[in-house]
Amino acid sequence: MMRRRRTFAVGLVGILAVLGGTAYHLSGSSADAPVGAPTTQARAVPAAESPAATPPPSSPPAPAPAPTPVVEGKGLGTFTTVPANGPVAGKGSHLRKYKVEVEDGIGIDAATAAQQVQGILADKRSWTTDGKNSFQLVASGSYDFTVRIASPETVDKICATAGLDTGGEVNCNVDRQVMVNIKRWNTGSPKFSGPIEDYRALIINHEVGHRIGHNHEGCAGPGKPAPAMMQQIYGLDGCVSNAWPYTDTGKYISGPAKP
Template identity: 40%
Template sequence: MPTATRPRRAAGRSAPARPAGRRRPVIVVLAFLAAAGASVAVAVQRPSAGAEVLVSDGSAGQPSGPSSAPPTPSASPSPSLSPSPEPTTPAPVLALPGPVPAHGAGSFAYDDRPGAVLGRAGAVRRFRVAVENGSGEEVHAFGDTVQRALAGPGSWVDGGGVRLQRVAPGARYDFTVYLATRDTAGRLCRRGGIDIRKGGVPYTSCRVPGKVVINLDRWRTSAPHLVAAGLPLETYRLYVINHEVGHQLGHHHEGCPAAGRPAPVMQQQTLFLGGCRPNPWPYLNGRRYSGPPTWKP
């Protein structure tokens, strides 16, 4: 029998293709290796500890590792670069607004607080303080201003020839300082022989024996030329008290000694300055300050 021979493969015929599913493990392995390689590359290119890392939005990220630098404190609002406004001093009050009562009850409330003796030497002159009922003014506030005017420094007690003391009602006294509406002030002054009218209206203050009478109109509004000069109302009040108490202590009117100089306290500053500057004190720099006499006996 002839020997059986294995048939040859036809020339040019390729080996039968393997099923497609058998190549997937190789593709998965290659993909895994590619991803691992990318991770390795990223790990190699990562900066050293403490360096900033740029994140996707372009802002600075946190350091990649521990750093020796101290921790950054929590953010706080940055101070404004605009300068702080300078504190402003309020403008002085030159006159009080609103209507002033032309007349009151005609009766008075008295400061019930006895005060300390003002001055170091001389006879003691005792005084009361009174405010007309219906004037709208408070008697203790008026009493405080009277006390400040007569205590100085610069008041009549600085000369060492007289001392002054406020007393309560019922105590012995030498004179009374009244704050009165213009109608009552005009009546009190007229009884003592002094006409305080200007343009037919009681205008100034006065002193009659035992009575220092302060006109409420002037107490609240000063005088136009003094307001124009910028004189604070508080300073005018010191002046009018020292002026009228000066009359009670025996002093008479004086004139301006020279233009530009302080006005003597006994000058009628409520009516004119005569070129002088307003001044509420009889003593300046510890010395009695006066001008030429204008009073004739």
């Protein structure tokens, strides 16, 4: 039978010791020497004054921040049009006015999305550099096309009216609608290396490129930038991910024609 050793704890309650003008709370036991624990405003005790003090155990590493959740709501089938008008971007003679609409229920802020689309189409690496087209965000009145960000189900339904099978995964240009799949807008593509902002630029440049008459293109050679009109979601064929139809110096990034 194991004999239990009894330990008597001795507590000093309400006793305040003043050491060198600094207040300390004291606690102790029959087995340990008292250890001074400074209050919030107290000075630290030098090691020589507190030989029995031991450093506290190191804190466990802070957990990594949780990834930003991907919002992919079901979608209600109705759209909110952004009530905003922007300046004309580009000097091309063919002014293409466009609206931005976001499907209700998918968790995307329509005003923010419109700012992103507007910034993409106004970028000097986008289609304004062709010298033929200019773009302007409008809220109402006549327009050339609408950029619609929607749930995969709604994108599939609208794209199917033109006989296109988007399979819940990809975007399309149909009638006067540039249909953007929220899944691609939120997550990009595993084939595309780069920030999500760049992949969003690729979506808009590719589908608007169709809108203004461009067809699919392939990779021009290993290590070269992929054309914006390449279907990069299906693979790069040795090219490097690229979101823009033009370089910073105004050179068109082209590739061989594809069906």
